[in-house]
């Protein structure tokens with residue numbers, strides 16, 4: 001089981017060939033879900049005392065199990081937020097798996113942490129965060145938001161204690177209604193209260209509406225404000241500059257959730273939308289969304305990493321050897337053991353250069369603009385709003401919820417596209433999220449044609 005014998009060598013070749021073949025397919029098959037009974041019928045009991053052998057298990061995976069998983073990197077996968085890793089990033093994931101790296105501490109993973117931090121630095125510089133900013137790659141935006149809010153609360157409690165205040169400690173978070181569901185989840189787990197702020201006429205959180213809520217509820221009751229840089233459903237970027245100003249004025253932690261939209265920082269055509277992000281106390285972006293890294297990868301950055309360390313560092317005698325290191329990623333989120341999940345992004349950035357990232361993101365924005373123009377041109381379609389980023393939400397005139405669902409089901413059954421409907425103010429509508437640079441104008445036209 002351990003040791004590199006002839007069987008292992010044959011398996012190694014087969015695995016590398018499988019991975020290469022999968023990457024060469026363009027487009028990859030879209031595939032789709034099967035029921036438990038269907039899978040049980042073709043796969044049976046896969047885990048036995050004797051084992052089936054690697055080649056057989058690989059064949060079973062390729063022939064049956066992989067086909068029951070949607071290809072998120074398919075150019076016509078436009079639901080949720082797709083994942084479209086670069087070839088270099090996807091390939092390097094194999095290297096990370098083969099390398100036996102513990103990336104929780106500098107002592108054990110210095111080289112990996114050094115490289116991950118270079119990738120974090122690139123993101124921090126895009127946002128205009130100060131040189132001392134830093135953080136860690138965590139599994140996803142949900143976890144990134146959560147740990148940023150925990151750090152915010154710890155910082156607020158420390159200030160509360162230091163001030164000698166006898167009043168209650170701050171327990172609230174403010175965000176607009178369009179903020180991601182993970183913000184509410186985090187608040188529930190933290191037993192904090194999420195206070196919704198009315199958005200402006202562009203569905204953005206802005207400073208004026210935030211100030212009204214803070215004044216009504218009492219600014220001292222809040223430990224964080226969450227602004228979204230690219231809402232998931234519409235791609236809306238909040239008015240970060242005015243929100244940042246109000247946060248500074250009241251001394252409240254300013255967190256920016258850019259899980260999807262943060263990547264737009266690298267695109268000059270939309271960079272102006274992010275003005276004010278440089279004031280963030282914490283910021284997240286998921287490279288597995290629009291920065292072409294494989295699952296699962298969220299960059300979590302803090303303006304003052306010491307405040308996050310105060311919240312997240314674990315203390316145990318067996319960990320004493322780790323203290324005073326250059327940088328222990330484990331100090332910046334919950335969890336001791338971590339995979340070097342930032343390395344595929346780092347390798348891809350090092351391979352292609354950041355200009356290629358800018359070009360790829362701009363390309364997706366170009367295809368988005370094309371989709372908007374096509375929707376405007378077709379009398380049976382209507383956009384709900386102009387896209388800030390690369391999400392387009394639109395209605396098919398005359399369709400009800402069932403029509404959208406039947407259309408979506410049929411697209412997937414034909415393996416033509418994966419486009420699930422969404423809803424807005426109770427109305428079922430269609431939505432494209434375009435983050436895959438291999439999605440073309442022809443893909444958009446082909447899908448819209450099916451709605452005629």
Ligand SMILES: *Cc1c(COP(=O)(O)O)cnc(C)c1O
Pocket residue numbers: 081139140141142143145180182228230231232257258259260261286298
């Ligand atoms: C996707 C998303 C999240 C959650 O990220 P996961 O990586 O799926 O956990 C949070 N916020 C926004 C704005 C998102 O788009």
